Amino acid sequence: MLRAIISASLPVLGILWLLDVPADLGWVIITEQYLAVICGIACLAGIVSSPLSPRLQALDWAFGLAAMVGWFWLALNYEAWLIDPINRGPEKWVPAIVAVLGALEATRRQCGTVLAALAVAFLAYGFFGWMAPGIFEAAYLAPVRYLLYIYNDTNGIPGLVLNVGATQILGFIIFGATLNVVGGSRAMTDLALALMGHRRGGPAKVAVIASSLFGTLSGSTVANVMSTGVVTIPMMKKSGFPPRYAAAIEAVASNGGQIAPPVMGATAFVIAEFLQVPYTDVVLAATLPAFFYYFLLYRMIDRYAAAHGLAGEPREALPKLRTALLGAWPLIAPIAILIWFLFYLGYSPGKAALYSAGAAFALFAVTDPRGALAALPEILRNSGQTLLPILLVCAVAGIVIGTINISGLGFALTLALGKIASLGGVFPLLLATAVIAIVLGVGMPTTGVYVIVSVLLAPALVREGIGEMSAHLFILYFGLLSMLTPPVAVASYAAASIAGSDMWQTGISGMRLAIVAYLLPFVFALNPALLMDGTWLQIGISCLTIAVAGSLLAEGLASKRAYGGGAMRLLAIASALIIGASTAVFAPDSVPGISIALLSVPVAWALTRIGAPSQPTSKEPAR
Structure with a gap:
């Protein structure tokens, strides 16, 4: 119970911050102070919600509380430290050690060993990069200076990426959790069944629509697979699709939600912040590639169904379109309000999502007051559980970005990739970037894949003449393809567990179904017209x-x-x-x-x- 309350406090703090409650109360709070508090609570929640063993729970709580205090200490002293950057005494670096170690351990428990190990590798480079050979040799940094840079600089952990996670992504996670609780997920499935259930291979086409709609809001391919796949995969198997093919369809459709406008799994907001362009520019650029991603998936399903005689469901067994539309207000009304706030009124994405979530909850409260009262804790709990790993990923991204900025590693990587381009042109550089993005993206959440890979590789692509938007979307696509590419195809394996199919065969089928996602980025990298440019x-x-x-x-x-x-x-x-x-x-x-x-x-x-x-x-x- 206490663990759930700690996780739920994350969205509560975010709501108060997005609504400017501290300013209305006359409190002067710097953004970095808010980020330090959020990071501290995330570290505590991340550690205690995944205990090492029942016998070591006291140790988990002690470590988690120490990490939280380390971040709270930064929030308490941030203003004073701004005017005293030269002093680097133990009152700064001791809590910094505890806070950073707490963030690493919480990330390991919530996001896996791969991401935590990557963060440790970058920290090691920050401390010992001056000993690296060749072009990767970094300038010597005093250990305390580097540690405090990561701990309290706006280019470190309490920086841009964590700010995006604790504001814009937070707002959309609350929005998605609210839609799910008030019936939006069920409305998506019913609407998809009414539109596509009777067509050839109908259950698979239902999976494409439902998973793409839910995936763009969920922020996690695996969460999307587990949420919609439990409905769509049995339907596909029942209609005649083999288990491996049903699982692959669900995995590919769910993964596509992360690159489908308008929300793109919340990564669109990070892209906009990195490129310093309006959010609408990212949505416009991503529209045509996402359309063709689903266009080819739909066509392949249709041809497979035609060749194997897989008919749709009987119309009488499906929801009627009119009834589905009338029952889809928990989905349609909030999304319409979101679009109004975002594109017409010009609100910030996080605040627009929060207001839309409030409207969805208000509509639900009017129709079912007692149910709304019971749903509120569930919304906060689900939002906190979804937000926790994303915040930790954003904190790790701060370590990566800070190390690259202060050590010169970004220049070294750009130089190394530039040599590849000089030997064979831009295509070998794109190919090398694609392979690196798939490898680095293994097991990471969507936002983490994009942030880390784009920071490392995008400058090299831009230097060789690839447009900035093209480079960042290219990296996003291939980072996400790690979810579908064996041997570590996390999304395909999650779908295979539901379908009861062979994981390797499911992964291969998923790669074939998603072939356009492997090819199209090479085209729009060299032809920006596909990004509406x-x-x-x-x-x-x-x-x-x-x-x-x-x-x-x-x-x-x-x-x-x-x-x-x-x-x-x-x-x-x-x-x-x-x-x-x-x-x-x-x-x-x-x-x-x-x-x-x-x-x-x-x-x-x-x-x-x-x-x-x-x-x-x-x-x-x-x-």
Whole structure:
């Protein structure tokens, strides 16, 4: 009970801060003081909510409280330390050691050993980087100076990323938790069933819609899989999809929610802060790639269902569209209010999300006052549990960013990747960045994947001529693909546990279904028109080639039974790659670019007619 109260205090403090309650009370609180308090509570909650063993709970509480006191000490003395940066006595570095160690241990328990080990590696570089060889040799830093830089500087833990997590992301987590409790998640599923349940392969298409809607709010691919997958995966299996394919569809659809506007798993706000651009610019840039991600997934599901005779559910067994729409007010009304606050009134994202959550809760309270009263603690508890690992990830991101800034590691990495580009051009650099992003992203939450990888790798891409928005979205995509890429495909394995399927086969199926996510970032990195950065002709040509290429990929990859013989499938895939890459090689409005776009339509039509899918011999589940 006490642990739940500590976690629930995180969203409560965030609500008070977002609503400017301290200022209304006449309290002068600096942002970094608020961040230190939030970080201290997160450290305590992270340690005591995941005890090492029942016999060591007293030790956990002692360590957690010590870490919290270390951060509270920073909040208490922050103003005085601002005007006394030279003094680095034990009254500063002793609590700093305890606070940073507490943050590392809380991160290890809540987010896994990989992220904590990465943070330790960066700390080791900060202390001993002056001993590194070659271009990675850092300037010598006095240990106390480096430690205090990480502890109390705005480029360290109480910096930009933690601020985004404790304000903007916090607001959207409360918004998502509120929607879930007041019936938004159920409304998503009912609406998706009414729209798609009766179509060919309907349950899988329901999974695509429901998971994409929920995923954009949840901030966690695995949480999305576990929330919607328990409904959609059994439906898909019942309709004839093999377990591995059902699990892969759910994993890919859930992962796509993290790159789908308008919320993008809350990572859009971090991108906007990093690039110092309006949030709406990020949403606009991410729209077309996200659309094509789901377009290809939908097409592949449809072709698979056609080849294996997988019909939809009977209409009489599904919710009626009118009823689903009327019952979807817990979803539609709050999202409409959110869009109003964000795009029309221009409120900050965190405050807009908080007001929208308040409106959703008020509507719920009008229809069910007793239920609303009981739901409030659940909203706070769920928000706190979701927010806790994100805040700890943001704290670790502060260690990474601080180390890179003060040691010069960012310059060394940029120089090393620049050498790769000088040897083979931009494409090898993009390929190396993609591999590094997938490897570093293993097991990390969405925001952590983006923050850490973008800080390390984005400057090198920008230096070689890739646009800033293109570079950051490229890194976000490949960081998230670690969730689907074996051998550590966390999202696929979570879905496989629900479906009872082989984890490795599920991971391979997920990679095939998400093939566009592996290819499209290379195209928009070299052709920013796909990010709405270009003339309408360039955007139109780019969309046409990607749509045609996606359709051909769907025909060639969906199933051996779905498209002609092996030679025809290879021809379709090769044609798709040539057409899709054309705008990355040639300018979309150039003569070659326009010519390939115009020829792509009859070529795709001819290939589709020649390799028409064979009729299924039975409606037995595909193997």
